[in-house]
Amino acid sequence: xxxxxxxxxxxxxxxxxxxxxxxxxxxxxxxxxxxxxxxxxxxxxxxxxxxxxxxxxxxxxxxxxxxxxxxxxxxxxxxxxxxxxxxxxxxxxxxxxxxxxxxxxxxxxxxxxxxxxxxxxxxxxxxxxxxxxxxxxxxxxxxxxxxxxxxxxxxxxxxxxxxxxxxxxxxxxxxxxxxxxxxxxxxxxxxxxxxxxxxxxxxxxxxxxxxxxxxxxxxxxxxxxxxxxxxxxxxxxxxxxxxxxxxxxxxxxxxxxxxxxxxxxxxxxxxxxxxxxxxxxxxxxxxxxxxxxxxxxxxxxxxxxxxxxxxxxxxxxxxxxxxxxxxxxxxxxxxxxxxxxxxxxxxxxxxxxxxxxxxxxxxxxxxxxxxxxxxxxxxxxxxxxxxxxxxxxxxxxxxxxxxxxxxxxxxxxxxxxx
Numbered sequence: 001x002x003x004x005x006x007x008x009x010x011x012x013x014x015x016x017x018x019x020x021x022x023x024x025x026x027x028x029x030x031x032x033x034x035x036x037x038x039x040x041x042x043x044x045x046x047x048x049x050x051x052x053x054x055x056x057x058x059x060x061x062x063x064x065x066x067x068x069x070x071x072x073x074x075x076x077x078x079x080x081x082x083x084x085x086x087x088x089x090x091x092x093x094x095x096x097x098x099x100x101x102x103x104x105x106x107x108x109x110x111x112x113x114x115x116x117x118x119x120x121x122x123x124x125x126x127x128x129x130x131x132x133x134x135x136x137x138x139x140x141x142x143x144x145x146x147x148x149x150x151x152x153x154x155x156x157x158x159x160x161x162x163x164x165x166x167x168x169x170x171x172x173x174x175x176x177x178x179x180x181x182x183x184x185x186x187x188x189x190x191x192x193x194x195x196x197x198x199x200x201x202x203x204x205x206x207x208x209x210x211x212x213x214x215x216x217x218x219x220x221x222x223x224x225x226x227x228x229x230x231x232x233x234x235x236x237x238x239x240x241x242x243x244x245x246x247x248x249x250x251x252x253x254x255x256x257x258x259x260x261x262x263x264x265x266x267x268x269x270x271x272x273x274x275x276x277x278x279x280x281x282x283x284x285x286x287x288x289x290x291x292x293x294x295x296x297x298x299x300x301x302x303x304x305x306x307x308x309x310x311x312x313x314x315x316x317x318x319x320x321x322x323x324x325x326x327x328x329x330x331x332x333x334x335x336x337x338x339x340x341x342x343x344x345x346x347x348x349x350x351x352x353x354x355x356x357x358x359x360x361x362x363x364x365x366x367x368x369x370x371x372x373x374x375x376x377x378x379x380x381x382x383x384x385x386x387x388x389x390x391x392x393x394x395x396x397x398x399x400x401x402x403x404x405x406x407x408x409x410x411x412x413x414x415x416x417x418x
Contacts, residue, residue: 069149106132179260204362218313226270246291
Protein backbone atom coordinates (compact mmCIF):
# COMPACT_ATOMS: atom_id res chain seq x y z
CA UNK A 1 0.00 0.00 0.00
CA UNK A 2 1.51 3.35 -0.99
CA UNK A 3 1.69 6.18 1.51
CA UNK A 4 -1.03 8.29 -0.07
CA UNK A 5 -3.48 5.39 -0.23
CA UNK A 6 -2.73 4.68 3.43
CA UNK A 7 -3.50 8.31 4.28
CA UNK A 8 -6.68 8.23 2.20
CA UNK A 9 -7.97 5.18 4.06
CA UNK A 10 -7.16 6.74 7.43
CA UNK A 11 -8.70 10.08 6.46
CA UNK A 12 -11.90 8.37 5.31
CA UNK A 13 -12.17 6.37 8.54
CA UNK A 14 -11.74 9.55 10.59
CA UNK A 15 -14.46 11.41 8.68
CA UNK A 16 -16.90 8.50 9.00
CA UNK A 17 -16.22 8.15 12.72
CA UNK A 18 -16.71 11.87 13.29
CA UNK A 19 -19.94 12.01 11.30
CA UNK A 20 -21.30 8.89 13.02
CA UNK A 21 -20.27 10.23 16.42
CA UNK A 22 -22.00 13.58 15.91
CA UNK A 23 -25.12 11.83 14.61
CA UNK A 24 -25.20 9.55 17.66
CA UNK A 25 -25.03 12.57 19.93
CA UNK A 26 -28.09 13.97 18.16
CA UNK A 27 -29.99 10.66 18.07
CA UNK A 28 -29.34 9.74 21.70
CA UNK A 29 -29.29 12.86 23.91
CA UNK A 30 -28.14 10.82 26.92
CA UNK A 31 -24.78 10.32 25.20
CA UNK A 32 -24.08 14.04 25.34
CA UNK A 33 -22.36 13.53 28.69
CA UNK A 34 -19.37 12.54 26.57
CA UNK A 35 -19.27 16.00 25.01
CA UNK A 36 -19.55 17.59 28.46
CA UNK A 37 -16.61 15.55 29.81
CA UNK A 38 -14.52 16.19 26.70
CA UNK A 39 -15.20 19.92 26.85
CA UNK A 40 -14.27 20.06 30.54
CA UNK A 41 -10.96 18.25 29.92
CA UNK A 42 -10.08 20.50 26.97
CA UNK A 43 -11.17 23.63 28.83
CA UNK A 44 -8.88 22.80 31.73
CA UNK A 45 -6.00 22.32 29.27
CA UNK A 46 -6.85 25.56 27.46
CA UNK A 47 -7.04 27.59 30.67
CA UNK A 48 -3.73 26.14 31.87
CA UNK A 49 -2.18 27.15 28.57
CA UNK A 50 -3.65 30.66 28.44
CA UNK A 51 -2.69 31.66 31.98
CA UNK A 52 0.76 30.06 31.96
CA UNK A 53 3.78 32.30 32.35
CA UNK A 54 6.21 31.88 29.43
CA UNK A 55 9.83 30.97 30.02
CA UNK A 56 12.42 33.68 30.34
CA UNK A 57 15.44 32.60 28.32
CA UNK A 58 18.85 33.68 29.56
CA UNK A 59 22.02 33.56 27.48
CA UNK A 60 24.25 31.11 29.30
CA UNK A 61 27.47 31.53 27.38
CA UNK A 62 27.89 34.22 24.77
CA UNK A 63 31.15 32.59 23.70
CA UNK A 64 29.36 29.41 22.61
CA UNK A 65 30.32 29.13 18.93
CA UNK A 66 29.12 25.94 17.24
CA UNK A 67 29.54 25.59 13.49
CA UNK A 68 26.35 26.55 11.67
CA UNK A 69 25.18 25.49 8.21
CA UNK A 70 22.71 27.98 6.76
CA UNK A 71 20.49 26.47 4.07
CA UNK A 72 18.35 28.58 1.73
CA UNK A 73 16.20 26.51 -0.66
CA UNK A 74 15.45 28.67 -3.70
CA UNK A 75 13.14 27.98 -6.62
CA UNK A 76 12.64 30.99 -8.90
CA UNK A 77 13.71 33.39 -6.18
CA UNK A 78 15.82 35.86 -8.18
CA UNK A 79 13.83 38.81 -6.77
CA UNK A 80 14.71 38.12 -3.13
CA UNK A 81 18.00 36.21 -3.08
CA UNK A 82 20.30 39.28 -2.97
CA UNK A 83 18.64 40.48 0.25
CA UNK A 84 18.77 37.17 2.12
CA UNK A 85 22.38 36.47 1.12
CA UNK A 86 23.40 39.99 2.11
CA UNK A 87 21.70 39.64 5.51
CA UNK A 88 23.40 36.27 6.13
CA UNK A 89 26.84 37.69 5.50
CA UNK A 90 26.10 40.60 7.84
CA UNK A 91 25.42 38.26 10.77
CA UNK A 92 27.45 38.94 13.88
CA UNK A 93 29.16 35.57 13.81
CA UNK A 94 32.68 34.44 12.78
CA UNK A 95 32.64 33.55 9.10
CA UNK A 96 34.92 30.57 9.72
CA UNK A 97 32.12 28.96 11.75
CA UNK A 98 29.55 29.41 8.99
CA UNK A 99 28.74 27.04 6.15
CA UNK A 100 26.40 28.90 3.80
CA UNK A 101 24.41 27.19 1.04
CA UNK A 102 21.78 28.27 -1.46
CA UNK A 103 20.01 25.35 -3.15
CA UNK A 104 18.90 26.23 -6.67
CA UNK A 105 15.93 23.88 -6.86
CA UNK A 106 15.36 23.72 -10.62
CA UNK A 107 14.79 27.45 -11.13
CA UNK A 108 13.75 28.66 -14.57
CA UNK A 109 13.97 32.40 -13.92
CA UNK A 110 17.15 34.48 -13.46
CA UNK A 111 18.12 32.69 -10.22
CA UNK A 112 21.23 31.13 -11.77
CA UNK A 113 22.55 34.47 -13.01
CA UNK A 114 21.81 36.15 -9.69
CA UNK A 115 23.65 33.40 -7.81
CA UNK A 116 26.69 33.67 -10.06
CA UNK A 117 26.93 37.38 -9.23
CA UNK A 118 26.39 36.70 -5.53
CA UNK A 119 29.20 34.15 -5.53
CA UNK A 120 31.47 36.84 -6.93
CA UNK A 121 30.37 39.30 -4.24
CA UNK A 122 30.48 36.74 -1.43
CA UNK A 123 33.26 34.15 -2.02
CA UNK A 124 32.15 32.02 0.96
CA UNK A 125 28.73 31.43 -0.60
CA UNK A 126 28.19 27.88 -1.85
CA UNK A 127 25.55 26.94 -4.41
CA UNK A 128 24.02 23.51 -4.92
CA UNK A 129 22.06 23.14 -8.13
CA UNK A 130 19.64 20.32 -8.75
CA UNK A 131 16.69 19.41 -10.91
CA UNK A 132 13.59 20.09 -8.86
CA UNK A 133 11.68 17.02 -7.72
CA UNK A 134 8.74 18.80 -6.23
CA UNK A 135 9.51 20.03 -2.77
CA UNK A 136 11.63 21.73 -0.15
CA UNK A 137 12.35 18.47 1.71
CA UNK A 138 14.11 17.04 -1.31
CA UNK A 139 16.24 20.16 -1.71
CA UNK A 140 17.30 20.02 1.95
CA UNK A 141 18.09 16.30 1.80
CA UNK A 142 20.16 16.78 -1.35
CA UNK A 143 22.53 19.30 0.23
CA UNK A 144 22.57 17.97 3.80
CA UNK A 145 25.41 15.41 3.26
CA UNK A 146 27.64 18.26 2.03
CA UNK A 147 27.08 20.45 5.09
CA UNK A 148 29.41 20.65 8.09
CA UNK A 149 27.48 22.50 10.77
CA UNK A 150 26.59 21.19 14.22
CA UNK A 151 23.48 23.34 13.91
CA UNK A 152 21.41 23.69 10.74
CA UNK A 153 19.56 26.96 10.12
CA UNK A 154 16.87 26.85 7.44
CA UNK A 155 15.68 30.12 5.95
CA UNK A 156 13.22 30.83 3.17
CA UNK A 157 14.59 32.93 0.35
CA UNK A 158 12.44 35.93 1.33
CA UNK A 159 13.79 36.00 4.89
CA UNK A 160 15.38 39.01 6.55
CA UNK A 161 17.68 38.24 9.49
CA UNK A 162 18.78 40.63 12.26
CA UNK A 163 22.55 40.78 12.76
CA UNK A 164 22.34 39.21 16.25
CA UNK A 165 20.19 36.29 15.13
CA UNK A 166 22.71 33.51 15.83
CA UNK A 167 24.11 35.07 19.01
CA UNK A 168 20.61 35.14 20.52
CA UNK A 169 19.44 31.68 19.45
CA UNK A 170 22.40 29.30 19.55
CA UNK A 171 22.96 29.30 23.36
CA UNK A 172 19.72 27.33 23.77
CA UNK A 173 21.41 24.34 22.15
CA UNK A 174 23.69 23.97 25.16
CA UNK A 175 20.79 22.05 26.70
CA UNK A 176 21.26 18.47 25.48
CA UNK A 177 17.58 17.72 24.89
CA UNK A 178 16.95 20.86 22.81
CA UNK A 179 16.82 19.57 19.27
CA UNK A 180 15.36 22.61 17.52
CA UNK A 181 14.58 26.27 18.03
CA UNK A 182 11.96 28.32 16.17
CA UNK A 183 11.90 32.11 16.30
CA UNK A 184 8.92 34.39 15.98
CA UNK A 185 8.08 35.42 12.43
CA UNK A 186 7.00 38.85 11.28
CA UNK A 187 5.57 40.16 8.00
CA UNK A 188 7.77 42.88 6.53
CA UNK A 189 5.10 44.04 4.06
CA UNK A 190 2.34 44.06 6.71
CA UNK A 191 1.22 47.53 5.65
CA UNK A 192 0.29 46.49 2.11
CA UNK A 193 -3.37 45.57 2.61
CA UNK A 194 -5.94 43.91 4.89
CA UNK A 195 -4.54 40.41 4.27
CA UNK A 196 -0.94 41.25 5.12
CA UNK A 197 -2.01 43.12 8.27
CA UNK A 198 -4.02 40.10 9.37
CA UNK A 199 -1.15 37.71 8.64
CA UNK A 200 1.00 39.79 10.98
CA UNK A 201 -1.67 39.54 13.67
CA UNK A 202 -2.03 35.80 13.06
CA UNK A 203 1.71 35.29 13.59
CA UNK A 204 1.57 37.20 16.86
CA UNK A 205 -1.35 35.05 17.97
CA UNK A 206 0.62 31.94 17.02
CA UNK A 207 3.68 33.15 18.95
CA UNK A 208 1.59 33.61 22.08
CA UNK A 209 0.16 30.10 21.79
CA UNK A 210 3.55 28.51 21.05
CA UNK A 211 5.27 29.97 24.11
CA UNK A 212 2.37 29.04 26.36
CA UNK A 213 2.08 25.48 25.05
CA UNK A 214 5.73 24.85 25.91
CA UNK A 215 5.34 26.02 29.53
CA UNK A 216 2.65 23.44 30.33
CA UNK A 217 4.59 20.58 28.74
CA UNK A 218 2.85 20.71 25.37
CA UNK A 219 4.37 20.75 21.92
CA UNK A 220 5.91 23.60 19.99
CA UNK A 221 5.99 23.68 16.21
CA UNK A 222 8.54 24.62 13.60
CA UNK A 223 7.50 27.20 11.05
CA UNK A 224 9.91 26.48 8.19
CA UNK A 225 11.52 29.90 8.06
CA UNK A 226 14.01 30.75 10.80
CA UNK A 227 14.19 27.30 12.34
CA UNK A 228 17.41 25.89 13.75
CA UNK A 229 17.87 22.15 14.18
CA UNK A 230 20.69 20.22 15.83
CA UNK A 231 22.46 18.02 13.30
CA UNK A 232 22.44 14.89 15.46
CA UNK A 233 18.64 14.98 15.66
CA UNK A 234 18.24 15.45 11.90
CA UNK A 235 20.39 12.35 11.47
CA UNK A 236 18.24 10.45 13.98
CA UNK A 237 15.21 11.45 11.89
CA UNK A 238 17.01 10.28 8.72
CA UNK A 239 16.66 13.72 7.16
CA UNK A 240 13.51 15.39 5.96
CA UNK A 241 10.43 13.49 4.85
CA UNK A 242 10.03 13.89 1.08
CA UNK A 243 6.52 12.47 1.14
CA UNK A 244 5.03 15.55 2.78
CA UNK A 245 4.17 19.03 1.54
CA UNK A 246 5.07 20.72 4.86
CA UNK A 247 8.61 19.72 5.77
CA UNK A 248 8.59 21.80 8.97
CA UNK A 249 5.35 20.46 10.48
CA UNK A 250 6.31 16.88 9.68
CA UNK A 251 9.76 17.31 11.22
CA UNK A 252 8.19 18.51 14.49
CA UNK A 253 6.57 15.15 15.16
CA UNK A 254 9.67 13.24 14.09
CA UNK A 255 11.90 15.27 16.40
CA UNK A 256 9.64 14.67 19.37
CA UNK A 257 9.50 10.94 18.57
CA UNK A 258 13.32 10.68 18.74
CA UNK A 259 13.42 12.45 22.11
CA UNK A 260 14.13 16.06 21.15
CA UNK A 261 12.52 19.17 22.61
CA UNK A 262 11.63 22.24 20.52
CA UNK A 263 11.99 25.73 21.97
CA UNK A 264 10.35 28.91 20.70
CA UNK A 265 11.85 32.40 20.96
CA UNK A 266 9.85 35.59 20.60
CA UNK A 267 13.07 37.56 20.11
CA UNK A 268 14.93 37.85 17.82
CA UNK A 269 12.44 37.77 14.98
CA UNK A 270 12.80 36.74 11.36
CA UNK A 271 10.90 38.71 8.73
CA UNK A 272 9.23 37.31 5.64
CA UNK A 273 6.91 38.41 2.87
CA UNK A 274 3.18 37.96 3.34
CA UNK A 275 0.92 36.96 0.47
CA UNK A 276 -1.16 39.80 -0.91
CA UNK A 277 -4.21 38.16 -2.52
CA UNK A 278 -6.96 35.80 -1.39
CA UNK A 279 -6.03 33.29 -4.08
CA UNK A 280 -2.41 33.06 -2.93
CA UNK A 281 -3.52 32.90 0.69
CA UNK A 282 -5.89 30.05 -0.11
CA UNK A 283 -3.18 28.04 -1.89
CA UNK A 284 -0.67 28.60 0.90
CA UNK A 285 -3.04 27.80 3.75
CA UNK A 286 -4.53 24.78 2.00
CA UNK A 287 -1.01 23.35 1.76
CA UNK A 288 -0.40 24.10 5.42
CA UNK A 289 -3.70 22.47 6.39
CA UNK A 290 -3.03 19.33 4.38
CA UNK A 291 0.51 18.97 5.70
CA UNK A 292 -0.63 19.59 9.26
CA UNK A 293 -3.37 16.97 9.04
CA UNK A 294 -1.05 14.47 7.33
CA UNK A 295 1.11 14.39 10.45
CA UNK A 296 -1.69 13.02 12.60
CA UNK A 297 -2.52 10.38 10.03
CA UNK A 298 1.13 9.39 9.47
CA UNK A 299 2.30 9.27 13.09
CA UNK A 300 -0.68 7.67 14.78
CA UNK A 301 -0.36 5.68 17.02
CA UNK A 302 3.36 6.51 17.58
CA UNK A 303 2.42 9.97 18.86
CA UNK A 304 0.67 8.33 21.81
CA UNK A 305 4.11 7.56 23.27
CA UNK A 306 5.06 11.23 23.84
CA UNK A 307 3.77 11.51 27.40
CA UNK A 308 0.51 12.68 28.96
CA UNK A 309 0.96 16.46 28.68
CA UNK A 310 2.01 16.37 25.02
CA UNK A 311 -0.79 13.95 24.20
CA UNK A 312 -3.44 16.21 25.77
CA UNK A 313 -1.92 19.17 23.91
CA UNK A 314 -2.11 17.22 20.66
CA UNK A 315 -5.71 16.21 21.39
CA UNK A 316 -6.71 19.84 21.98
CA UNK A 317 -5.30 21.11 18.70
CA UNK A 318 -6.30 18.06 16.65
CA UNK A 319 -9.92 18.34 17.76
CA UNK A 320 -10.24 22.10 17.43
CA UNK A 321 -8.20 22.53 14.23
CA UNK A 322 -9.20 19.51 12.17
CA UNK A 323 -11.97 17.41 13.72
CA UNK A 324 -14.31 20.24 14.73
CA UNK A 325 -14.61 21.69 11.17
CA UNK A 326 -15.43 18.22 9.78
CA UNK A 327 -18.01 17.67 12.49
CA UNK A 328 -19.77 20.95 11.70
CA UNK A 329 -21.25 19.37 8.56
CA UNK A 330 -23.48 16.72 10.24
CA UNK A 331 -24.06 19.03 13.23
CA UNK A 332 -25.46 21.70 10.90
CA UNK A 333 -27.55 19.08 9.08
CA UNK A 334 -29.23 17.86 12.28
CA UNK A 335 -29.71 21.41 13.53
CA UNK A 336 -31.33 22.71 10.33
CA UNK A 337 -33.48 19.74 9.36
CA UNK A 338 -34.47 18.34 12.76
CA UNK A 339 -34.51 21.55 14.83
CA UNK A 340 -32.04 20.21 17.36
CA UNK A 341 -29.48 22.16 19.33
CA UNK A 342 -25.92 21.98 17.91
CA UNK A 343 -23.91 19.49 19.95
CA UNK A 344 -20.55 20.97 18.97
CA UNK A 345 -21.35 24.42 20.29
CA UNK A 346 -19.24 23.91 23.48
CA UNK A 347 -16.15 23.12 21.37
CA UNK A 348 -16.86 26.07 19.05
CA UNK A 349 -17.11 28.32 22.08
CA UNK A 350 -13.85 26.98 23.48
CA UNK A 351 -12.07 27.57 20.16
CA UNK A 352 -13.38 31.13 20.03
CA UNK A 353 -12.20 31.73 23.59
CA UNK A 354 -8.68 30.48 22.84
CA UNK A 355 -8.31 32.47 19.60
CA UNK A 356 -9.74 35.69 21.02
CA UNK A 357 -7.52 35.54 24.09
CA UNK A 358 -4.45 34.69 22.01
CA UNK A 359 -5.18 37.51 19.55
CA UNK A 360 -5.60 40.09 22.29
CA UNK A 361 -2.50 38.95 24.16
CA UNK A 362 -0.39 38.63 21.01
CA UNK A 363 -1.37 42.06 19.71
CA UNK A 364 -0.82 43.61 23.15
CA UNK A 365 2.57 41.96 23.64
CA UNK A 366 4.12 42.03 20.19
CA UNK A 367 2.42 44.96 18.43
CA UNK A 368 1.92 47.21 21.42
CA UNK A 369 -1.77 47.83 20.68
CA UNK A 370 -3.99 49.26 23.39
CA UNK A 371 -7.59 50.41 23.88
CA UNK A 372 -9.79 50.80 20.80
CA UNK A 373 -6.91 49.94 18.44
CA UNK A 374 -6.55 46.59 20.19
CA UNK A 375 -10.31 45.96 20.07
CA UNK A 376 -10.59 46.84 16.37
CA UNK A 377 -7.57 44.72 15.43
CA UNK A 378 -9.01 41.76 17.36
CA UNK A 379 -12.33 42.08 15.51
CA UNK A 380 -10.53 42.19 12.15
CA UNK A 381 -8.31 39.25 13.07
CA UNK A 382 -11.27 37.16 14.23
CA UNK A 383 -13.08 37.81 10.95
CA UNK A 384 -9.95 36.92 8.99
CA UNK A 385 -9.43 33.65 10.87
CA UNK A 386 -12.81 32.34 9.67
CA UNK A 387 -11.10 31.43 6.37
CA UNK A 388 -9.55 28.43 8.14
CA UNK A 389 -12.94 26.70 8.51
CA UNK A 390 -13.67 26.13 4.78
CA UNK A 391 -9.98 25.40 4.18
CA UNK A 392 -9.96 22.67 6.82
CA UNK A 393 -13.25 21.18 5.64
CA UNK A 394 -12.26 21.08 1.97
CA UNK A 395 -8.76 19.81 2.74
CA UNK A 396 -9.81 16.96 5.01
CA UNK A 397 -12.56 15.82 2.63
CA UNK A 398 -10.23 16.11 -0.35
CA UNK A 399 -7.72 13.84 1.37
CA UNK A 400 -10.39 11.12 1.49
CA UNK A 401 -10.80 11.21 -2.28
CA UNK A 402 -7.55 12.16 -3.99
CA UNK A 403 -5.41 9.31 -5.26
CA UNK A 404 -2.18 11.27 -5.38
CA UNK A 405 -0.70 13.62 -2.83
CA UNK A 406 -1.22 17.28 -3.62
CA UNK A 407 1.75 18.82 -5.42
CA UNK A 408 4.03 21.13 -3.48
CA UNK A 409 2.98 24.65 -4.47
CA UNK A 410 5.63 27.30 -3.93
CA UNK A 411 4.64 30.67 -2.51
CA UNK A 412 5.68 33.41 -4.94
CA UNK A 413 7.95 36.15 -3.58
CA UNK A 414 8.33 39.55 -5.19
CA UNK A 415 10.83 41.13 -2.86
CA UNK A 416 8.65 44.08 -1.87
CA UNK A 417 10.71 47.03 -0.71
CA UNK A 418 9.47 48.93 2.31
